[in-house]
Amino acid sequence: MSENEQPSPEEMQKIQYQQMVMKTKPKPPLLRNVAGAFIIGGTICTFGQALINFYKSVGLAKPEAGAATSATLVFIAAVLTGLGIYDSIAKYAGAGTIVPITGFANSIVAPALEFRREGMVFGVGQKMFTLAGPVLAFGFVSAWLVGLIYYLFS
């Protein structure tokens, strides 16, 4: 703001209000969030490693052990979301519960549950893809492009 231009009282109020908001708005506790994401995200991955080792030990090949692990994690996350436990953990974990594959399962169950009263087709069936739809669209398109590029240039 230039010096010779006096702000109108209204503008002053606005500025003061913004300054007040800036002061009172709690800063996101970055360190705490990062620690939560690291510990809980890391724990989910360690549990995944235990599952892979278990499935390998009962005789599954590497890709199948990985697929069985994904399915198991997705199942557990879906049930925990249904029970409301996953969201309680997510409060402390932030990205630690979003980034693992369990977060993908959570993103399907949470909106589906929320809109269940709108019916099995337009509630559950449609809303379960609110977040999963974009993920699958972007994933499939980009993977197809990678395959196409590989096909054309090899």
Next chain:
Amino acid sequence: MDYLKAFVVGGGICVIGQLLMDLTNHKITPAHILVGFVTGGVVLSGLGLYQPVVDFAGAGATVPLPGFGHLLAQGAIEGAKTKGILGAFGGGLEASAVGVAAAVIFGYLVATVFTPRGE
């Protein structure tokens, strides 16, 4: 030892997501994280940069969402290699079929069986 690697690398990938959200004042939402990390995994995998992470960290790299992207990309490449252009279409889905189907099936069943909280 593989548990420690999985914990540190898996936790580290989650921290990247947390920093992206917190440092942008949450302009980057969880939805952006989901989409961005899967797509990022596809790109990194296509460039050959994600396989080394998987080799090192195991589940620490395959359980986070970029691992899902890696599965899609490697499936598409493998498909293109063995079945040509049709393989590029089908390979990604074939490789990730169990995980995607499990998410849709368990997701639908759980949402049908459980009652929403607060009702």
